[in-house]
Amino acid sequence: MTSDFAHHPVDPEAAGRLSGSGLRLGLVDTDDAGMFRAWLQATSRGFHGSRQDQESLAASMAGLAHRRTTGVWEEGADAVSEPVGTVSSWPAELSLPGGHSVEAWAVSSVSVSPAHRRRGIARAMLEAELATASALGAPLSILTVSESTIYGRFGFAPAVFATNLTIETRRATWVGPLPEGRLRFVTLDDARALLPELHDRGRGGVPGQIDVWGLRWDQFVALAGDDRDRAKKLRAIRYDDAAGVVQGLALYRATGGEEDFTKHVLELEFLLSTTGDAYAALWRFVLGMDLVSEVRAYLRSVDEPLRWQVADQRAIKESIEDHLWVRILDVPIALEARGYAADGRIGLEVSDVYGYAAGRFLLTAGGGAGSVTRVEGAFPDGVPALAMTVNELSSLYLGAVSATVLAASGRVTELTPDAGAAAAALFRSPVTPWLNVWF
Numbered sequence: 498m499t500s501d502f503a504h505h506p507v508d509p510e511a512a513g514r515l516s517g518s519g520l521r522l523g524l525v526d527t528d529d530a531g532m533f534r535a536w537l538q539a540t541s542r543g544f545h546g547s548r549q550d551q552e553s554l555a556a557s558m559a560g561l562a563h564r565r566t567t568g569v570w571e572e573g574a575d576a577v578s579e580p581v582g583t584v585s586s587w588p589a590e591l592s593l594p595g596g597h598s599v600e601a602w603a604v605s606s607v608s609v610s611p612a613h614r615r616r617g618i619a620r621a622m623l624e625a626e627l628a629t630a631s632a633l634g635a636p637l638s639i640l641t642v643s644e645s646t647i648y649g650r651f652g653f654a655p656a657v658f659a660t661n662l663t664i665e666t667r668r669a670t671w672v673g674p675l676p677e678g679r680l681r682f683v684t685l686d687d688a689r690a691l692l693p694e695l696h697d698r699g700r701g702g703v704p705g706q707i708d709v710w711g712l713r714w715d716q717f718v719a720l721a722g723d724d725r726d727r728a729k730k731l732r733a734i735r736y737d738d739a740a741g742v743v744q745g746l747a748l749y750r751a752t753g754g755e756e757d758f759t760k761h762v763l764e765l766e767f768l769l770s771t772t773g774d775a776y777a778a779l780w781r782f783v784l785g786m787d788l789v790s791e792v793r794a795y796l797r798s799v800d801e802p803l804r805w806q807v808a809d810q811r812a813i814k815e816s817i818e819d820h821l822w823v824r825i826l827d828v829p830i831a832l833e834a835r836g837y838a839a840d841g842r843i844g845l846e847v848s849d850v851y852g853y854a855a856g857r858f859l860l861t862a863g864g865g866a867g868s869v870t871r872v873e874g875a876f877p878d879g880v881p882a883l884a885m886t887v888n889e890l891s892s893l894y895l896g897a898v899s900a901t902v903l904a905a906s907g908r909v910t911e912l913t914p915d916a917g918a919a920a921a922a923l924f925r926s927p928v929t930p931w932l933n934v935w936f
């Protein structure tokens with residue numbers, strides 16, 4: 498993808514449509530402090546955030562300047578007035594099954610002023626993002642959503658799920674491994690220095706993870722953001738293995754305990770591990786904490802080994818939600834980028850109201866890799882085939898959703914008997930997809 502993605506001209510079709518309503522779609526020059534500040538304040542208001550103070554504006558400006566930053570203004574508004582629509586985007590490295598990765602067009606900060614909603618501004622901005630991503634050669638786009646009802650119409654679909662855990666510590670006696678390494682508290686600055694390296698070491702093996710930007714790490718350790726109470730209570734603990742190599746880190750806060758001091762809640766904000774050893778050591782530490790009756794953990798994998806490391810699985814209550822949404826734009830490039838757990842062929846008839854992913858494709862998987870050809874007319878004899886929209890193909894892409902389930906739900910049509918099972922075998926991911934950040 499071109500390194501000049503931030504300056505690629507806005508989509509003329511979407512811009513023309515908005516112009517007909519007295520609105521201007523344009524890029525924010527992130528070197529222009531006044532213009533960028535106004536865009537950031539509009540975005541914050543759109544998400545019911547605080548009016549940003551100078552310190553947090555400065556952090557956002559430094560941390561987000563590299564992104565493509567787009568706004569919508571009322572015609573005639575000057576450059577430093579707040580836009581009525583905001584969106585940002587950038588090429589993110591998305592981990593795929595088989596230890597592969599792809600550059601995906603990440604979309605974030607979609608907001609429209611509450612005074613300008615339901616007039617098609619978000620639609621124009623999203624359609625412009627898809628056109629830009631496609632023009633720049635991105636095979637797919639990704640986002641995390643505030644509401645799950647907005648993005649299906651643009652071809653996005655849930656592709657990675659995440660779970661929030663509530664754990665009753667009294668029942669969660671540790672029965673897992675007893676690692677031989679060492680746990681020790683570190684400062685938030687030290688945690689900040691460790692997080693990117695630990696994340697980068699582990700993310701390639703987990704489909705759905707992305708490369709995380711610096712400002713997000715600052716926010717994790719409360720070095721950015723305006724929640725002072727959170728910053729005061731946040732603790733960081735690292736795990737070094739028996740050889741002395743750092744292999745994991747956890748961030749947590751203890752809250753509550755006012756009525757009964759033995760019943761604090763431990764909010765596990767982040768737990769990152771690069772080995773099973775580090776995972777077990779950090780979870781064991783968290784669950785064994787004195788004066789804590791409940792642990793709450795956020796954005797965890799839907800397939801946590803933890804379930805098998807406590808005496809009573811019912812100590813863990815889960816609340817699963819869609820998390821990462823995917824929108825495939827170029828079917829051959831996207832499907833050839835990932836690895837496959839089985840050999841075989843499958844025919845895919847894909848419809849897409851925007852046209853990007855529409856067509857008939859033959860996927861041939863062998864030796865872990867896949868190749869895709871376009872098919873005119875019928876699929877070859879004997880090849881199992883499925884029909885679906887781009888949404889379902891996007892849900893299947895990372896292996897978190899099974900084609901048999903989508904076939905049973907009626908979302909995917911089996912054009913030949915048992916094609917769902919054949920596709921499920923090909924698309925399956927041996928590692929459960931997971932994404933541990935919002936963007």
Ligand SMILES: CC(=O)SCCNC(=O)CCNC(=O)[C@H](O)C(C)(C)COP(=O)(O)OP(=O)(O)OC[C@H]1O[C@@H](n2cnc3c(N)ncnc32)[C@H](O)[C@@H]1OP(=O)(O)O
Nearest residue numbers: 605606607608609614615616617618619620640642643646
């Ligand atoms: C990737 C992310 O950034 S996720 C964050 C999304 N942003 C937010 O939640 C912030 C608060 N909300 C907002 O700023 C706005 O309400 C937005 C961005 C969600 C929608 O902006 P609008 O300009 O009002 O949307 P627009 O008028 O273009 O509507 C486009 C379509 O989405 C639908 N839509 C808009 N908002 C919603 C919603 N909250 N829930 C469900 N559907 C919605 C509209 O009905 C319309 O559907 P249609 O064209 O198929 O009939």
